[in-house]
Amino acid sequence: MRETVGVAFIGAGRMGLSHARTLGGIPAARVVVVADPDLEAARRGQALCGAETATSDIDAAIGAPGVEAVMIVTPTNTHAALIQKAARAGKAVWCEKPIALTLAETQQTLEVVEAAGVPCQIGFQRRYDPGYAQARRLIEEGKLGKLEAFRALSRDTYLPSPQSLPPSGGTFLDMSVHDFDLARFLVGEVEEVSAWGAVLAHPMFADADDCDTAVCMLRFESGVLGVVEAARHSNWGYDIRTEVAGSEGKVVIEAPPKTPLQHFTGFQNHTDVYLNFPDRFEQAYRSQMEAFFDALLQGKTPTPGPRDALETLRICLAAKQSWKQGRPVKVREVRD
């Protein structure tokens, strides 16, 4: 591994093609092959990232000559097996979040990765957004003093499809997972969670035994208190806001107007809001990949890794169980 890293890119669905396009703009990546069970999709991915070949044979792609790293953007329920396969083949791994929806499968994957000793990064892209990254720097530098409060709000723009609900694990595992990961990234480990959910936006959530609106209290191990809110639709655009407050200051991470234009008319000023995660986190998606390849080329451990995925999953499950059971849940005691 000198100046470029040979890559096998697995998965050419909607999210996969988006990542493939991003990958195409990263000079450190030399994409050997794009693989997808649907060969046509694989070829579309190949065009977007400038890969040498495309294939429908995923195993062959992982083992292809010149492949040093495997990037996995497949359906969630295939992540764990593919990570393990790539790790056992001695490849560095980048995988979209989550590893799996159970602690058992996540834990087992973590063990395989650690046993193989390969670098492994999980796609919690928000950590690489310039806002969240700077928040972390300011906190580490002590600019916020002793931390006291955390707050996260996430509102997706478009309702998910009914079919996507059961395999997603539900609102806490599918949406709040990003906020719980940021809670850990910015403040530290969470000790206890108390959550409420409701179905206010669409009855399909009730049918799926899920909620579309949720609120949640967090107590961190350090004593800091937090709240997390989630909602599954928004007519005003993608709404992501995170706050960390301490004795010396506060940071708020929230997108400024999307378009650098103010339109004044009728005694009002109108500005644009980001549509969805691809435009809000465009830079973060690129930066997390650049960080992965930088780490590989410099022999550093990429981050966040599978242990982050495991600890964040614990909080998701604690929140879900808290809602279902109507009681606070300790994160350490959570079981699948």
Added chain:
Amino acid sequence: MRETVGVAFIGAGRMGLSHARTLGGIPAARVVVVADPDLEAARRGQALCGAETATSDIDAAIGAPGVEAVMIVTPTNTHAALIQKAARAGKAVWCEKPIALTLAETQQTLEVVEAAGVPCQIGFQRRYDPGYAQARRLIEEGKLGKLEAFRALSRDTYLPSPQSLPPSGGTFLDMSVHDFDLARFLVGEVEEVSAWGAVLAHPMFADADDCDTAVCMLRFESGVLGVVEAARHSNWGYDIRTEVAGSEGKVVIEAPPKTPLQHFTGFQNHTDVYLNFPDRFEQAYRSQMEAFFDALLQGKTPTPGPRDALETLRICLAAKQSWKQGRPVKVREVRD
């Protein structure tokens, strides 16, 4: 009552003098007398609001000739008795919040006021802030669609004095009361509360059996979910933010920069934050008084009234009990 209303103004402490000054700028108010047990203080109040006389005899002030309305800005533990005395004397009443710290005393005062049939307004000034007032209008006009979520954050700037803590009723009754009142004003009645508190800012709160940092979940009778956060100090200024989100839009009520000036230097833009409630809510303090006198002169019922104080107090007590007892509390079932 034609063009002006004769007023007895009771209480010339720090908050009283601030209100007296505001009162001095209201043409509809003709201030007959300012009363305070400390005659020197009463005279300072007299100067600020242009009152005809000052006295240390509160009973005499309430009964003074020409007095049609009594305004009460005394220590909290005297509010109920003074409201009752003024109401029994047939005077209109304006009183700083709260009426009392118990449901029993608040309920009894409400009954006296209703029996006397006098107008009575309680000083939840935020309802008269242009931001909150416009939020209410937009919600009533249906601009937010079906409501789904409420969020309120309040951070006071300066720590209270240790002596003030026990008589205040604690963080939920003293600070969050404003947010709970706004929850009712903007969304509707609250069914259930779950709250956590912590002492992170100063040990005096532990000594007073109080918390300085709190988070709280609300479930409204309509099914809407909410969160309320409170903290007792801030080095970045007075931090009040309220959000209401629905199927068709969201409103955020938060102060814009205090000074209409941006200072660019060193690759940053620096803007001022409001210091504290007197500057953040200066206009609301004036508007609530104007609304009181407008109501009196036009024969309308001023709002918010003692029933609002009672219902809001229930939520405060539910939150406090939830925190103390470690369980969700139904607002309807709350007892002193």
Added chain:
Amino acid sequence: MRETVGVAFIGAGRMGLSHARTLGGIPAARVVVVADPDLEAARRGQALCGAETATSDIDAAIGAPGVEAVMIVTPTNTHAALIQKAARAGKAVWCEKPIALTLAETQQTLEVVEAAGVPCQIGFQRRYDPGYAQARRLIEEGKLGKLEAFRALSRDTYLPSPQSLPPSGGTFLDMSVHDFDLARFLVGEVEEVSAWGAVLAHPMFADADDCDTAVCMLRFESGVLGVVEAARHSNWGYDIRTEVAGSEGKVVIEAPPKTPLQHFTGFQNHTDVYLNFPDRFEQAYRSQMEAFFDALLQGKTPTPGPRDALETLRICLAAKQSWKQGRPVKVREVRD
């Protein structure tokens, strides 16, 4: 003059009534009399500021017992004579801008005031807006380093009436006067002006030999360069923006959103703009009066005074002549 100042308030037209109301909220002012040729108008003013009496006899008002200061909010063409009359009677004077529309009349008034040795303040209220005041402080403290550039934009909301155009002196004397005064207040004296005008909004401006849209370049005596823009109507609200840039930083003075509320819907964020000068400069109108009475009570010279009115008028005339004559004009060489 101890704690209050006895005032004769002259002029109860639209602007006069607005000022009278402001005056009513200033404890240091004891309003003896409101005078207006229209006695009914005077009585309305009396009610708004709580004056002791009202009269249609302006001379009597100026000479009334207890009157220490005369406030003049009459039509522009009466300002100079009234200031002189009040000054000769030994009264302190506050007068709306401008003193007059000619250098000769302004100069003569200045001489009368100086000969009488009375305090005299002219109503350039923007200097008392918190934004402009803070800009001045930052500049004086050296926070902007060596100044390099000035920029001012003013857009009124509503077109003036056709009748008001000729007596106003035109766009440069009526509107840009505020920006030229700020140029002097923030940067210093102006050496040369070059201006262009156009009629784009309404033909009545052409009929009045005036323009409704104007641009102007300023060269300050210090070498700083500036631009001033003016326009007479706006469908998006009152649009006032001023910038001063230097080697170490820049200040921008511009109103933040009028209402402390953001309304998100339809992938946009909508905020309110100020309607017009009364709401944009409400605080400045109050502060300039408070400053006048503070100066009187403390024996200080109130500011800005008649010399500021004179020097600012020179720039207005220079701009107007530059536009009419199609050439740059030196401010020092300007004649009526």
Added chain:
Amino acid sequence: MRETVGVAFIGAGRMGLSHARTLGGIPAARVVVVADPDLEAARRGQALCGAETATSDIDAAIGAPGVEAVMIVTPTNTHAALIQKAARAGKAVWCEKPIALTLAETQQTLEVVEAAGVPCQIGFQRRYDPGYAQARRLIEEGKLGKLEAFRALSRDTYLPSPQSLPPSGGTFLDMSVHDFDLARFLVGEVEEVSAWGAVLAHPMFADADDCDTAVCMLRFESGVLGVVEAARHSNWGYDIRTEVAGSEGKVVIEAPPKTPLQHFTGFQNHTDVYLNFPDRFEQAYRSQMEAFFDALLQGKTPTPGPRDALETLRICLAAKQSWKQGRPVKVREVRD
């Protein structure tokens, strides 16, 4: 020309390498060769854009097999000759602005391009910034009504090197050129210019017979009035603001905070400002290249073309001559 376009990329200096990196992320570009007299530089460019080869022979690059388009990012004084050479070879051309610093050379190049009938795009990237592009759309849709005013401010962050001043053509040709191009893009052709310049930031500008601070008035053919300001250094970051106002509304194009983070501390809110054109216009640099390749692949005429470069240069020269000669200059009458 089907799905990709074969490219010869000429020039691997600082700006060239930046463009080469951008080019590397554009799937429609197949970079055949990077050429620079300095072969080492060419090889750095090759790595950044994934080119097949690198060479120090520019003529060979233009004529290389598979090359359909030539991209030119060389020193300004070589632009015209290289555009002509590429055009005569029948290649599509993309060239950084300007074509040349004289009307004669620009006109001659335009004629060669038109005679050759090849597509040619000049790098006025701001037209592809989402803010400016949306401004144009709103204006074309009539959302601003009848246009009345234009205003542009440009402040570069870092002073240029003394050596770069003479070949740059000076502040009006080097910096204001972007604002003059936007004036034409958003409002239309300019009829007359009046400009003032000063040396306030650094004496090297006087030595180069140039200015570092400039203001300028524009009169458009439609009667609209405008101002343009320019300054050569800024300690608060890259400061670009453009406004267009009309009878029905106003647009302001200005970057929102660079980092999506607000840092509150010490009673202030602090946000980041963009450093310089590469970060402020990162998206525009990419979008203008995408637009070039889209136009080639779809057989459309790319824009802006050499005629835009010519018309914009006229305004630059008019402003420079206005400053030097101390009089307004008609754009149509300008000569080299």
